[in-house]
Amino acid sequence: MSVNVSMAMIPAAVSEFMRGPHRLLIDGKWVPAASHRTFPTHNPADGSLLSDIAAAEAVDVDLAVTAARRAFDDGPWSRMAPAARAKLIWKLADALEAQAEEFAFIETLDNGKPLNDAKVVDLPHSIEVLRYFAGWCTKLNGESISISNPGTWHAYTTREPVGVVGSITPWNAPLMMAVSKIAPALAAGCTVVLKPAEQTPLTALKLGQLILDVGFPDGVVNILTGFGETAGAAMTAHPGIDKVTFTGSTEVGRLIVRAAAADFKRVTLELGGKTPVIVFPDADIDRAIEGAARSIFSNAGQICNAGSRLYAHRDVFERLVDGVSRRASEIRVGAGLAASTQMGPVVSQEQLERISGFIASGQNQGAEIRAGGGRIGSEGYFIQPTVLTGTRPDMDVVQQEIFGPVLCAMSYDEADLDRIAREANATNYGLGAVLWTQNLSTAHKMARKLKAGTVRVNGGGLDPALPFGGFKQSGWGRELGREGIEGYTELKSVAMAL
Known part of the structure; x- marks a missing residue:
């Protein structure tokens, strides 16, 4: 087994990023946690310190949700033409592809997976997910419905974005999971508050830099690093969040269901398995x-x-x-x-x-x-x-x-x-x-x-293109595919007497 690896092989841009500072992305700006607290993240290969990360708590969640709410209700995102949203998401995919090498190194340092796996699995899949859902922006259509009420009617359905989405992602495939939640939400016209796992927050923060660089409006994507029992719990309970999507353990999934039940948030859960x-x-x-x-x-x-x-x-x-x-x-x-x-x-x-x-x-x-x-x-x-x-x-x-x-x-x-x-x-x-x-x-x-x-x-x-999710205690709903993006919409029926 080889543990000690020369740090000289790490690209200079990655070393610079790792030094930080690593703050919260709220309303288009990088800010420290309100408490100014931080927590360490470690290299699983040797236990060494990688970086200190801002520790979001309830007050930071409130600021991020307020920003996302404003961007959705009053800002340009939900009103932006579908083709314009598609271009931005595709642009993000291009930016991720251009920096794939850096992202792969960061993912390996933070998560421990082999660098080659990050390069040939995690990064290509993440890029393809962004491009796949960019294509869905212009295809979220309703349909005309034939109804049998007396008289002459025009009836149809529309799909509308559910609103502000709270996304909580796991540590086993940090970048892939973040992208798999952000991409369909943005394509549907939602805004996002993302909380990556506290063990592996770094590629989510790097992705936040790209989101700003390619020109997403302020508040459309907010990224909060922190712990599940503080930042995560505050997100699932926050009345300004319309939907929670979570990937992780079945035990935490139960806690999220209980919290979301207070105001009937929409919930998607991708939980445990025993394949x-x-x-x-x-x-x-x-x-x-x-x-x-x-x-x-x-x-x-x-x-x-x-x-x-x-x-x-x-x-x-x-x-x-x-x-x-x-x-x-x-x-x-x-x-x-x-x-x-x-x-x-x-x-x-x-x-x-x-x-x-x-x-x-x-x-x-x-x-x-x-x-x-x-x-x-x-x-x-x-x-x-x-x-x-x-x-x-x-x-x-x-x-x-x-x-x-x-x-x-x-x-x-x-x-x-x-x-x-x-x-x-x-x-x-x-x-x-x-x-x-x-x-x-x-x-x-x-x-x-x-x-x-x-x-x-x-x-x-x-x-x-394949919907992914489980039966029984492996979760609710599906990610990826058509069903994945439809999970970020509400279906509205309109019936009009002529």
Whole structure:
């Protein structure tokens, strides 16, 4: 494992940005928190201090919401022609693309993920999401409705922006999540107050610089760094916010629902997952091995849709588990800036301890470690890619979201699709599922039986055009796709007697 990486490789512009100061973006200006309090953010690769960040609290939230409210009610944004909004959002995508290298370095320093992953996954996806939703600005149409009331009528529907949106994003994919919430809200004509996760605020602040540079009107996007229990709680309770969109844990999602219920804010929640990966005996096993390993070990398993439960037919189980375990042992774990790194650290000491606790719990309940299972070194927050066998449906490691590089492998004896689906569905989550089979009939039948918002067959990943969200306790609503932008609108019916 490589931890120590020369800071000389970091671009000068990134080093300058990291020095700060890192303030709040409110009404088009960078300002300190009203309390002048700050908090540190650390490099997960070695625990070193990266920057001090302004700590927003309720008074800062009120200022930001007031600015967003003014920009929506009185300012130019909601009245701007759709094509003009589209041009600005596209311009932001161009600006992000021009500085993609800098953003990738900042994301890696703040989150820990391999630099190459930031370059080839996070940045291209973020840029494409902006361009995708820029295209929706001119396509949010209503429709004419035929009604049967006596007389002659002209009836139609329109879509209008919901208003001021409070967006709260997680630490596992900071830039991607920020863009996935900002882009559809802006395209719909809403204004935004964004709170990035306190562990990883830096790319959101860098994005704020671009938003100012490309010419968005003051108050359209406001960015508040701070903690969930202060800034986040104040946002969800604020009467000036019309919609809250949150990605994070199911536990915090419940708190947001309770707070939003006071004034019936619109709410979109993308919460936890426990994605099953189901391998049938006719699958291309070599591809399934690579796909299963990638699904759980990418981003150190810190993905809501990570394939954390593996179900394989007994005829292929040992070959599959051996292959994934071998792949786990070969993964080069290290600092994200090291060129050889394939998996970086987890985001924090707290997360490291949480994952380690789940592994110990699995062992105590009878699971066997086939690969990994331990911490790597004493500096930074590194843990081995881990494969557990002998797991049962009632174990905590099978039922609860670990959010780390830990795979629970189980076998089944016969291809009874109903039985397999029952076991795959037997958690509180329903975010995603993965199937490996060469039988189209099996794939289609299983896709219908699985209680999951996204079913991927033989690979695949996120695309801005595909709605993303979950069943059961994996959330409410959808992000991305047409449904993603419609979630930032209200539908109005108009009936006119002629």
